[in-house]
Amino acid sequence: MPGLPSRTRFWPTMMAVAWCALAQPGYANTPITDSSKFLDQAESLRLQDHAQFVRMLEQIQPQAHALSESEQWHLRYLNAWESIYEGSSGKSEPELHQIIDRSGDPALIAKASSLMLKILSTNRRYEEAFALANHLASILPEVKDPSIRFLLLTNLSQTLDFADQTDLAVQYARMAGEAIPPGETACRPLAFQAAALYNGKRLTSTSSELRQAIDVCTNARQPVVANAMWLILVDLYLEESQPKKAMALLDQIAPSIQTAHYYEHMLSFQVKRAQAYLKLGDDEEAKKAGLAVLAMSQPDDLSERLMDDYQVLYQVEKNQGHTVAALAYYEHYSALNKSHLDDIHTRALAYDMVEQNLLLQKMQAESLSKQNSILKLREALSSKAVETSRLYIALLLVLLVSVVFWLFRLKRSQLRFKELSCLDGLTSISNHQHFVGEAERILQSLEKRQGNACLIAIDLDHFKQINDAHGHALGDIVLKRTVAICRQQLRPYDLFGRLGGEEFCILLVDCRREQGMAMAERIRAVIEATLVDAEGAFISFSASLGLACTHKSGYDLQRLSKDADAALYRAKRTGRNRLVASGEHVDPAEAQPAGMRASSR
Structure with a gap:
């Protein structure tokens, strides 16, 4: 006989997430002076304080006839929501259809469509539910209101998760996370993403996506959504044969489950x-x-x-x-x-x-469009003489060639401009802005697969003295020579950039601390051994280097840079022309400054 199931699909539990609205403070039963504001306050309390929400609905019902048309539609929507919450979806469906067809309020239409998706899915009218989801996806590019767009994205994520389309569900959840309107939090996008990953069997009890969703929803005071995430974690503990952890977590969340009811x-x-x-x-x-x-x-x-x-x-x-x-x-x-x-x-x-x-439908539309185009072309050809038609065709060909040529040149110019905008004008390596952007992208990728990386901060010693003594032209030669030396030591996939002045930065990809130390030391040694011709007098120069690695500093670029800069500062303080790694203790009393020759300072 079968044992316990390996995984229970979390769609029924995650239906609760669709109910969540903005968390607002509660309001006591006070006389209604502003009906519109009162309805907004009631809506914000639906799951935060459901009992208070019900009392507020009861309080405003006797005044429904005196409300404006838009306020009456809003009240009808809240009544439909409450009926669904109590399990009476059959009574709500006609109301929602009227709101969608007749209210004319884009925000209410989007909310009502969200409830319709829930009703259709719960009642197993899947074809209607997925057709409605496709319709909402088709109108998404036209939606400009941030709150409505956010609502549609979360609804699409939930519905596609229900259809076992994990990748699409995660994609819509992340799009919602990038389009959070004012007053909203990242709770629901993160929760929908975690639920989709769980239903797609891509989560473990230590997954950062789940932990982040729990933390954000708890801090945002969204108890129903947070409880859904906790229950996913309990399921994962059970799947991973950790029943004691599962039981401890159930005891922890029991009060919240009971309160939300x-x-x-x-x-x-x-x-x-x-x-x-x-x-x-x-x-x-x-x-x-x-x-x-x-x-x-x-x-x-x-x-x-x-x-x-x-x-x-x-x-x-x-x-x-x-x-x-x-x-x-x-x-x-x-x-x-x-x-x-x-x-x-x-x-x-x-x-x-x-x-x-x-x-x-798309194929039929394309077929009709092609037929229409053919008919128009035949009419045009029949109304023109053969010679005139040939002339038009020749002119069109010339115009097409000209447009293609112009577009080609424009595209080539754009690509060249984009390339130049990413490079430092003097050294032709990545400039500050491009280096930071690429480094953040690479570190995010490494974090997902737990790869290693090292960040090297380089600063030329006494560079101002070189400029003052020999001129900026020679200073530029020193900078270019430094870049050439570094490039000889780096691998094709390492990231190299100039942060400004005589400061450089290197991100060594898939590199452990020992490898990074060895490469940084080779760079320092070659720089120290390099001579530059200054009008017949050869001068030398040196560099101080600081190194930080992801295994100790993490994958946040700001933290990594801070640790590398701190190491570079210690290298400067202890005599320059040296390499110091983050976390490495350097005793100033034991440091052997590698001073440069007088001609190079």
């Missing part, structure tokens, strides 16, 4: 407690928790959580040798498992059907 989370909480007890070998407590789930579940509940609960109860009865009871529970589990698999298959078919219909 959200049915999906309370049910999921009890199921996971039963699973944790079973893994810990406490069959009696597992059975108590499992029976509590059956007691609180709704009669028509066909969720995966209930399926998991029946599996726990089956396993407990089997362990205790109660064959008849075990068989009864297994029959319930088997029926729900079949229903679950059928539902997954139905969702997949619905998504494919919507995609095929969309593709067919």
Whole structure:
């Protein structure tokens, strides 16, 4: 017989995230002086303080006839939301259709569409849900209002996650994270991203995406969303055979689950407690928790959580040798498992059907467009003489060639300008701005795959004296010679840039500390051994170097640069012409300054 499931899909629990709005302070029952502001305040309290939200709705209902048209539509939307929250989606659907078709308020239309997605998905009307999601995706480029765009992006992420389109769901969640409107937080985008990664089996209990979502949602005072993330972490602990951690976390979040009183989370909480007890070998407590789930579940509940609960109860009865009871529970589990698999298959078919219909519509539109173009061309050709047509064609060809040539030259100029804008004018290496941008991108990539990198900060010693004694022309020669020396030691994929003046910076990619120290020391030694012709008199110069590595400083460029600069400063203080690594102790009393010859200072 099967054991506990390896992973329970988190879509039902994450439905709670779609309800979250901006966190605002609560308001007592006070006389209504500004109806519009009162409705906004009520909406902000939906999940923050649901009881207060219900009281505010009851308070404003007697005044509904005196509200403006826009306020009446807003109140109808809040009433529909509350009906869905209580489980009466059938009563809300006609109201939402009227809001979408007749209100004329883009913000309310987007919110109502969000609720419609929830109703259609919950009622397993998947083809309608995915068709609505496709429609919302098609109008997304036209949406300019930041709050509406943010809402549509989060809705699309959630719906595509439900359709098992993990990559698209994550992409929309990240787009929402980049388009957070004023007053909103990153809680929901991070939560939807974590949920999609979890449902796509790309999360572990130590994944940074999940931890970040928990921290942000907790700090943003979004308890329902935070609870959803905590429950994902509990699931991961159970999958990784860490039932003690799962049980400890369940005890920790129990007060928050009870306070929010959200049915999906309370049910999921009890199921996971039963699973944790079973893994810990406490069959009696597992059975108590499992029976509590059956007691609180709704009669028509066909969720995966209930399926998991029946599996726990089956396993407990089997362990205790109660064959008849075990068989009864297994029959319930088997029926729900079949229903679950059928539902997954139905969702997949619905998504494919919507995609095929969309593709067919595009093909039909393209076919009609081509036919229309052919008809217009035939009319034009029939109205012109052959000689005139040939002349037009020749002129069009000449014009096309001219346009193509002009576009080619323009593109080449743009590429050249872009290249020059990224390079330092004197040394032809990356300038400060380009170096910082590329370094941040490389470090982010290395962090994802846990690669190593070293940052070398280079500063020429007594460079001002060279300029003062021999002129800026020679100073420029010294800078170019320094760049040439460094390039000879670097690999093709290392990043090299001039930060300004005589300061340079090198990011060594996929490089451990020992390799970075060796390469930096070679650079220092070659610079020290280099002579520059100053009108017949050869002068030497040197450089001080500071090194910091990601294994100690982390992948944040600012922190890495700070540690490298600190190491460079210690190299300057202890005599110059030396290499110092971040965290390395250098005793000034033991330092042997490598002073430069008088002619080079």
